[in-house]
Amino acid sequence: MRINAKDLASGLLLVLFAAVGLWLNMEHTLGSARRMGPGYMPMLVFWLELGLGGIVLAASFFGGLDPLEKWTKLDFTTLLVGSGATLVAYPLLAAMPALSANWYALGIAMAIGFAVLAVSPGWRKLALVLLGMVLFGILLEQGGLFVAITAMVIVAALADPDHRPLGVAGCVVFLLALCWWVFIHELDIRVNVLPTF
């Protein structure tokens, strides 16, 4: 048997997604074909997805070899610890009144997760680029646009080992000027440019 690991994983993902969808859909009234309730279309869609996922899964056993990339032990550990940390941190942070506004709890929980992921070289690029973006979200309202962009670009630049400090600094200055001109001067989006306390 020549298992196509990519298809196997795709099939599992689709089946899992459809199963969760069907489970969540139990709270919606189905209605009848003539008068469809809010749950009718989701029911059709998720059953169809479950079926398709099942076929993808079944076909993967005869699909010919297509292995996934090798994961190191560190990849596994950081993924488990990172997603675990995010899931544990979110409810704890959300319970703190100071962090309840503006999705701070969600942002900080995600930042912790990506920071853990960045420990493993296999995830580093993904983790640093997205950590930069999450930091942008956390810093934007209080820190203002300039602080948020600076933090994002510096963290995301770490994802490419070719970057040198001077180049990153140039990048930051260029982007600050460009974004100020496009988004503040021309489009006038409603956002703080400088930090507010």
Added chain:
Amino acid sequence: MDLLLSNLAHGFGVALSFDNLLFALLGALIGTAIGVLPGIGPVATISLLLPITFGQPATTAIIMLAGIYYGAQYGGSTTAILLNLPGEVSSVVTTLEGYKMARNGRAGAALAISALGSFFAGSAATILVAASGPLLTEVALSFGPADYFSLMLLGLIISAVLAQGSVLKSVAMVVLGVALGLVGTDVQTGQQRFTFGIPDLSDGLNFAAIAMGVFGIGEIILNLENPEVRSVLSTKVGSLFLTKEEWKRATPAVLRGTVIGSVLGILPGGGAALASFGSYMMERKISKGRHEFGNGAIEGVAGPEAANNAAAQTSFIPLLTLGIPSNAVMALMVGALIIQGIQPGPRMVEAQPDLFWGLICSMWIGNVMLLVINLPLIGMWVKLLQVPYKYMYPAILTFCAIGVYSINNSVFDVYQTVFFSVLGYVFAKLKMEPAPLLVGFVLGPMMEEHLRRAMLLSRGDPTVFVERPISAVLLAVAALALGLMLLPGMRKKKEAAMAG
């Protein structure tokens, strides 16, 4: 005919206004730039510039976004010919003969014929859009809800069938897209579905967040993981003028490419990439220079380049007349229109004459601009390649982050983008094609509406879909397309075509 002329005159009036000219030029410039640069394509660019266009009137916004799409077809050929490096998927086949021509010292001729061929094809396709738009609209107005549902189903299935990779997985991705489209408030009952009690999700998932996450940031991460080596330009461009012999061989190829590109562009799921593959296959089989293929045959450049530009224009036909996006770029256009408060559909031609005719005329004007931008300024565009990717990706990331935030002034949308970036990364690793997902996401809510209406009218009898002749034909075509692709022989042919 008189009506068409007066409509076109009206369109030119709209397209020639200062703002619209400026934004058409801006779109064409950006399109050429991202066409030249590998690592960022039209889908990513349009999604990250979507928020910037919100402040503009709808017509101006769509004119600029359209300019990016067809501009990318011009720019993509430049690097394909000079560096053997396709800037876009649609110029992959151009590398085959175009780079060989450049090696033979005919780079200038290859660039010239691809720009002139594109211009001819673009102009012809624009006329086709103008002529067929009102006709198709009239047909579409006689559609009932059942016919609409079937038409959308056909669109979804064909977009999955023609996507790269496994048909089965692409169909699953379409359904996944429809499922993501379910999130939010149910239109009929006002009930919240799959929102997990988050008020920010009551309007549904953010369309721009999905597009930017999957196509913009997901791509960045993949590009960082697999850095490509860019060769330094060593080929000389040489004379841009074609010899008599070259003209004689290229002209019929351009004509054939225009026809095949126009047809493949209209097909749901079609578009520029498919058209250039189709034209290349055809030229290799039937053109006079077919024995020269592999050694720099000019037909292999002229045909596909004409075809991809023709298709970039005609793929607007299903969008403008039926409201159905035929590929991921058109799905983005639907998103842009909906955010502007315009429901795409057959009534758009009458209700928004400025948009429809203005866009058509601006496409032609845009093609003239592109000819000027591309031929004399080719050296400048090639210089753009010296900007290393490490300086490009922080800029893309920044524009995505601010852009997605500015739509609703919501940090939650930034985090949605992060979520979909991870998802896009997983999709790429598992070879799950994301373009059908975007089309499914856009069409899903409309399909639910039409399904509900059709079933209400038929009193819950599903046979209505096969009893109405239009709907029955559309469903039969959908079944046929799906059936053909599941046959092993056809699948091999598609794989061969996709591999060039």
